[in-house]
Amino acid sequence: MSTDVAHEEHHHGPPKGIGRWLFSTNHKDIGTMYLTFALTMLFVGGASAMYIRAELFMPGIQFMEPDFYNNMVTNHALIMVFAVVMPAAAGLANWMIPMMIGAPDMALPRLNNLSFWLLPAAAVMLILSTIVPFMPGTGTAVNTGWTLYPPLSIQAGMGMDFVIFTVHILGVSSILASINIVVTILNMRAPGMTLFKMPMFCWAWLFTGLLLIIIAPVLAGGVTMLLFDRHFGTSFFDAAGGGDPVLFQHLFWFFGHPEVYVLLLPSIGVIAMIIPTFSRKPLFGYKSLVGGMAVLFTLGLVAWAHHQYTVGMAAGPTTWFMIITILISIPVGLMLLNFMMTMWRGAMTFETPMLFAVSIVLMFSFAGVTGIMLAVVPADLEYHDSMFVVAHFHYALIPGALLGLFAAAFYWLPKWTGNMYDERLGKIFFWWNVIAFNLTFFPQHFYGLAGMPRRIVDYNPAFADLNMLSSIAAFAYGISHLLFLYIVIKTVKGGVKAGNKPWEGAQVGTTGLEWDLSSPPPFHSYATPPVVK
């Protein structure tokens, strides 16, 4: 088949039937699949969070064996991080990056499909890891938390092996997706679309992708060593044979700390698109934002051991990790300042995406400053492994990652579907969601300080009142997501037609090409690459 013929066929629109989805090489279809998968898994991961909160509703063991509780904590975290936030961000990248930079598709479309389809395989493995321990003779459930620290993870039963392979599959999927996105950004830009004309979302994903290429293999290596210790008699993490359990922590956090920026950066990119749009004025400090991300990238890679201040590291490395971690406030502070200064002297309106963006600026700053509190070594020797840490990271993960994805959904749904979402419902969702979120997690700071450790199934009554508040708010928070689901379905089904440029201020300040296309965009966005002046 010659290229020309193949090319002709592309104009006939999407292939028919289920094959369109199963075998897709189209960036928008794959993006949609990523987003659908992420939304589905949000409810799975959320359901385990609801279990957690129900168990912690009051002191005493409500309805969970301790091991099952910790298995839920493990699953909750793994699902939220790897099956909700990362796939959703990858879905956005798939949908938007080719459209923004004027590419016909992703650079490696078949590989793109592979990165997606590995995710359901990983999800099946993860679910198996929870089911397996119910069968007799398979040992304890995966009760380690998502950090999988040995020797507990060596004691755990067969479910652990499924988790280890889950991590392998997820790692391969992330690496392939990242390679694809990085190559797309570097190699597929339309003529004239220089790097510094790109929409900020592309920059954010460029750094994210590079981070993943560096860190995902290290996690894969780490869990491989765990597998060997479990089954093949090696002693990497066993002092009796000359090893050290702390080594695993170093490997995990060499991955894990940059990983939090992997979760954060795509949402930062989204906010950097939304705030200029609804402030009707160009992004303040485009270049410094790029620079900030570059610095964050660098510092993020050498700050990992701030999760391990309590393992008895020597003074030298401890001080290094503390200082590097505190310095991270500089690039992140700069990013947030840029957002605030973009709003400053703008002409703001407050559609749902903007509401989310503004609340993110505030709530993520809060997560950041509690992060700085944690970074101070002596103080962390008290905070570590308490609910204070849990409060910090939910403030970081939910505003810093999840809400950014919600904002992106509202912002781009009109483009994707051609229909406007219901603004009134959107606003209700926003207020409900953000208020319930704060009521859930703000109190955790206090019962954490008062001495409640994390990952415990049962606790002393001194922490009871605030835990009950947390739990009630968490249920309200959880239910709010059903409204989100409803809004999305309603928008996909129909609604007021959105124009090519549904937002008055869209495209202010960057040359992103997505708004030049129709809404919804044609199956193949650009037959011939557009030229950017």
Place this chain on the structure above:
Amino acid sequence: MNYIKNKIASATGVVSSLLVNNAYANKYNLPEPADPVVQQIFDLHMMTSLIATIIMVIVTLIVVYSLIVHRKDKGYVPDQNFHKSWFGRWAWLLVPIFVLGVDFAIAKSAHHTLDTIFDEHAEADMTVKITGSQWKWSYEYLDSGVKFTSNLNKDLTPEDEFYLRDVDKPLVLPVNTKVRLLHTTTDVLHDWWVPAIAFKVDAIPGYITETRTEILREGTYRGQCAENCGTGHAFMPIVVKAVSKEKFAEWRDQQVAAAAAAAAEASSDKEWTMEEMMAKGEEAFNKTCAACHQVTGEGVPGVFKALKGSAKATGDVKVHIQTVLNGVAGTAMAAWKDQFNDLEIAAIITYERNAWGNNTGDVVQPKDVAAER
């Protein structure tokens, strides 16, 4: 239900009590320090909290001002060149300098405490080795040789003030004495966390880490295990009783004497009767082994083996003794030889072999255990 009602009533008081903290005396903050280093940490914590609050106030003020004034429905005309103003041009430099200043202040104030924590030559008047195991703490006073194990007090219910915060035998320490705490564990990671008297450090199997404490006031200090250690992680409380130096010396001498007596008893040639052994064994079993094997001896299917009717507990005595002395490698079943003396092990084994219908009739004697060590 009454419980829930009470709690809802008190929950309404939460918001106000957050503002008026003293009413609850640190119910929502780190506990009141009772150690000089913890005091420094507490001050550091209050300072960073204050900085965090100030930064949040600044950020909020800027955003809220902007939200109120710079809005389209107020007819505000956007300043399209703001990012090209002098501030727009220099913000990338000014902001980092400002933040660097704050960062420096924070790091600087942590510096002194860090030096204290990492002081390699710190002196200590006594040393206690703390060993975590699934799921209890063992203490050994290296200077006097006193050692004992501390277990969760299982009699309390969720209504009790010290539910999950009480043990059968607390760690007793003298006040105004520099104590070095050495941490290790026999199985997985644990973390001995009593926030008022010492910062925490992980206990790592095969390694020894170290903290220090110098308790300033007499009293009872409570904490719990802070590193996920599996099934019983929530059930590993720590209680430290700080007493005057004199009382401590008295207590210590008692313990030394009691230990000597117990050792003498264990190594005496006395033939123990079934009744004596069953009574001793039941007590020790329920305290230590029932955490996994349950009081009924039925264990937890698939996780902790049943001893009721188990092949080992009814078969060859020697194998049974070996199992208890050395544990089962690769499982949660630990080696118990260092925790119990021969008499105790003999009693536990006798109990296991005769309770729950394991009616083997064997009475194991301390010397049988000694022979297997």
Place this chain on the structure above:
Amino acid sequence: MTTHDQYFVPEGSKWPIIASLGVLTLLAGVALAINHIQGATLMIILGFIIMGTLFFGWFGEVIGESKAGDYNSQVDASFRQGMMWFIGSEVFFFACFFGSYYYLRELTLPYLGGEGHLGKTHMLWENFKSTWPLLNLPDPAAGIKGQYSEAREAMAAWGIPALNTAILLSSGGTLTWAHWGLKKNNRRQLNIGLVLTVLLGVTFFLLQVKEYGHAYHEMNLTLHSGLYGSVFYLLTGFHGFHVVVGAIMLMAILGRTLKGHFSEHDHFGFEAVAWYWHFVDVVWLGLFIFVYWL
């Protein structure tokens, strides 16, 4: 120069989803097998069959497209960059192992032996002396999973390992020579170079197998012999695995050159495999220096 018209976007492909199924079957099978669940071997075999078909199918498709001239220079650049980043991620995979090795050997073993910041750890292992290669263990009787048995002697660097270094380095040379041949359109030089490279690769592998046998049986250096065995087999094992994969890819390339594929200017497939092979080479150098020699 890249041209921007007609970027090749393949039609829908069934291979990715098959790959996903294959990976799932294979890994679930392995997870069951290492826990001694019956019937797991069947799953593994099935997994391998799916993966095998997949590789033939997928690469066949790509080769077909390549031969049909579907790929313009921009597509070619995507492939190149993709391969570069992939090798980049492999670098970090090995960096993880080398880093662990350094950490264990230089930082924590001395702790166990009573030196450094956590030296008081020695209290727990009073008879242990930290040495490298580690032939005595802190406590051979007490493994988390079963017991360890100490290795009797250390691996010597200047026997087979040195020979293997020479072999692998020269295979890099022959491969480059083959590439020169390809660029000059000297097919004979290309084919001979490739055959030599494959032969050297296979020799390397066979020697490695021999050495493993020796280590296992004569030296008692096994996966169970504590940290030294662990590190040794982890690093050389994953390297060996990469050699096998690289050699198979080289054979595939050889098959294609014999069929007359590739031209002077357009031979991404060849180059990708060559890069990979050179990468495997460099890793070996690291291994030889740090694991065998120093």
